[in-house]
Amino acid sequence: METVSVLVSRDVDACWRVFTDVALLTSWVPGLRSAEILTVERGLPAEIHFEYGALAYTLVYSYDRPNREVRWQPKLGKQAGVTGFARFVSEGAETRVVYGLEPGASRSAEELQPLVESFARRMYAEP
Numbered sequence: 001m002e003t004v005s006v007l008v009s010r011d012v013d014a015c016w017r018v019f020t021d022v023a024l025l026t027s028w029v030p031g032l033r034s035a036e037i038l039t040v041e042r043g044l045p046a047e048i049h050f051e052y053g054a055l056a057y058t059l060v061y062s063y064d065r066p067n068r069e070v071r072w073q074p075k076l077g078k079q080a081g082v083t084g085f086a087r088f089v090s091e092g093a094e095t096r097v098v099y100g101l102e103p104g105a106s107r108s109a110e111e112l113q114p115l116v117e118s119f120a121r122r123m124y125a126e127p
Contacts, residue, residue, distance in 0.1 A: 002100065007095070008124075018123060028122035
């Protein structure tokens with residue numbers, strides 16, 4: 001699994017809220033055309049259908065709220081879907097966002113750093 005990180009000048013709860021808000025995903029995930037929640041468990045999206053470029057796939061999510069970690073894996077469209085995680089670590093008034101992805105036929109490791117940087121830019125735009 002390839003892993004990258006970025007330091008964001010926002011608190012961990014703000015980062016968690018934006019990352020887990022499916023309606024905001026297209027505002028920071030480059031190439032993502034749409035994201036639709038299919039199921040919800042304990043108030044968080046459990047299964048999400050994505051359209052990313054020419055690809056369509058469904059990911060299943062699990063959450064570790066106390067440790068501020070999100071994990072996902074493909075359900076439908078496994079060749080297009082990806083396995084990964086995001087962890088939000090408090091560093092005082094800032095948050096270290098650690099993002100890991102298992103590169104596959106549809107994704108490359110080179111996409112990771114621009115992705116976390118796009119998330120950081122989105123967080124700076126957040127009121």
